[in-house]
Amino acid sequence: LSFVSALLLDTPTAWDYTRDIATMVLAVASIVVAVLVFTYQKTQDRNAASESARQLNRTTRLEWVRLLIIEPNRDYILDFFQRLEKSLQKVNHDHLSFDQQIEIASELDGLFREFDRRFLSYFDSISLLDGSSPHRQLIEALQEGLTVELDKFVGSDYVLFHRRMVQDVIKCRNQFLAALYALASQEQKSS
Amino acid sequence: MNTYSLFNPMSATEIINLNDHRTPGARVFTGRPRGEEVRIKSHIDEVEARSEHVTVRIPADTITINPSFLEELLRFVVRKLGAARFREKFKFETPGRYDISENLDLAIENILRNSNALVR
Numbered sequence: 001l002s003f004v005s006a007l008l009l010d011t012p013t014a015w016d017y018t019r020d021i022a023t024m025v026l027a028v029a030s031i032v033v034a035v036l037v038f039t040y041q042k043t044q045d046r047n048a049a050s051e052s053a054r055q056l057n058r059t060t061r062l063e064w065v066r067l068l069i070i071e072p073n074r075d076y077i078l079d080f081f082q083r084l085e086k087s088l089q090k091v092n093h094d095h096l097s098f099d100q101q102i103e104i105a106s107e108l109d110g111l112f113r114e115f116d117r118r119f120l121s122y123f124d125s126i127s128l129l130d131g132s133s134p135h136r137q138l139i140e141a142l143q144e145g146l147t148v149e150l151d152k153f154v155g156s157d158y159v160l161f162h163r164r165m166v167q168d169v170i171k172c173r174n175q176f177l178a179a180l181y182a183l184a185s186q187e188q189k190s191s
Numbered sequence: 192m193n194t195y196s197l198f199n200p201m202s203a204t205e206i207i208n209l210n211d212h213r214t215p216g217a218r219v220f221t222g223r224p225r226g227e228e229v230r231i232k233s234h235i236d237e238v239e240a241r242s243e244h245v246t247v248r249i250p251a252d253t254i255t256i257n258p259s260f261l262e263e264l265l266r267f268v269v270r271k272l273g274a275a276r277f278r279e280k281f282k283f284e285t286p287g288r289y290d291i292s293e294n295l296d297l298a299i300e301n302i303l304r305n306s307n308a309l310v311r
Contacts, residue, residue, distance in 0.1 A: 098252070102288050105219075105255040113258070113297050124305055140259045144221045147255055151219045 062183065069122045070180060077180075080115050081173040085166055087111065088146075092162040095155045105150055112143045134179050142172040205242040207233050210250040220256040226263025239268045244280055251287035261298035269302045 087107045090100070116139075123133045145168050153161050212229040213220065220229075230236070239245055249256070269277050277299065283291050 098254075099288065101254050106290075109255055109257075109294055113293060116258070116297060116301070121301070121304065124301070140223070140257075143257055144259070147219045147221045147257055148217075151217060151254055 065122075065183070069119070070183075073119050076118065077176070078173075080111065080119075081169055081176075083111055084108065084146075084169045088162060088165050088169065091150070091153065091165060092158060093155075094158050096153055096158075101150055101153065105147065108143070108146055108150075112139065115139065135176060138172055138176050138179065142168060202242045204244040204246055205238045206246045206248060207235055207238060208248045209253075209256075210248065213250065218250070218252050218254045220253070220260045222257070223259050223263045226260040229260075230264045230266070233264075235264065236267050239271070239280070244282065246282045246284055248284045249287070249289065249291060253285075253287055253289045255289065256291055256294060258294045258298040258301065261295060262301055265298060266302055269299055270306050274299050274303060 087104065090096075090104050090107075096104070120133070120136050120139060123135055146165055149161055149165050149168075209220065209229070212233055214225070220226075235245075265277075265281075268281070272280060283295065285291055
């Protein structure tokens with residue numbers, strides 16, 4: 001009551017009192033803002049450090065993959081696709097018996113099995129790209145495509161069948177190499 | 192060949208005939224989606240659980256069965272049994288010329304490797 005009357009009376013004491021309260025409110029607000037800014041900055045720093053550690057980890061893994069898996073197998077990868085094309089020469093005939101189809105399928109299966117064990121399985125083991133491997137998907141799609149074409153083979157259209165199968169191999173080879181290149185580019189970006 | 196005994200509720204041997212599950216006219220079994228479809232339709236996981244032995248009959252005119260198809264078809268039984276017990280329990284009859292053994296080996300390797308990777 002005395003405060004209100006002091007205000008109404010406009011005495012110097014009342015103004016002083018008001019100023020003190022305002023100063024206190026400002027001081028408290030400043031402290032709250034300072035704490036908020038500090039906490040925000042600390043969270044930002046922690047997130048940045050965590051992101052940086054994650055990037056470093058990823059870069060290390062990619063480098064490891066490049067040096068131990070991709071580089072030593074560079075020639076083998078190209079050779080694999082060439083050997084597929086060579087095997088498909090056997091489709092380039094106007095007649096294939098059932099036994100010949102089995103032999104061709106078996107030869108292709110052998111090449112795919114070797115490629116799987118020698119190269120693709122490493123990608124699975126390290127579950128590099130968050131568990132999914134676009135490289136394996138490409139190779140499996142190629143094997144599936146060639147197998148289905150071989151099954152549907154019609155002697156009168158052998159030129160068409162052969163051309164389509166070889167084109168599938170070339171298309172897969174290009175996509176596969178592009179996927180490997182994308183992996184290497186990711187590495188450069190993140191390092 | 193589904194034989195049951197009062198003393199042993201498990202049937203001795205059950206047969207899964209892949210001929211019942213192939214795409215009409217196809218002589219190949221290929222692709223993961225198809226493998227998964229055959230796994231569900233053949234009830235292979237339930238068949239394994241209730242029988243001592245399982246025979247998988249492959250049509251005589253089969254040209255090939257791709258490992259990716261086998262991986263999806265056998266995913267759960269191989270994980271459950273492991274390689275050695277799976278080979279004891281499952282027999283693949285191939286009356287034709289096609290030999291499944293090498294593609295089957297790779298499928299088993301891949302299933303078990305991916306299963307271990309998931310555990311890690």
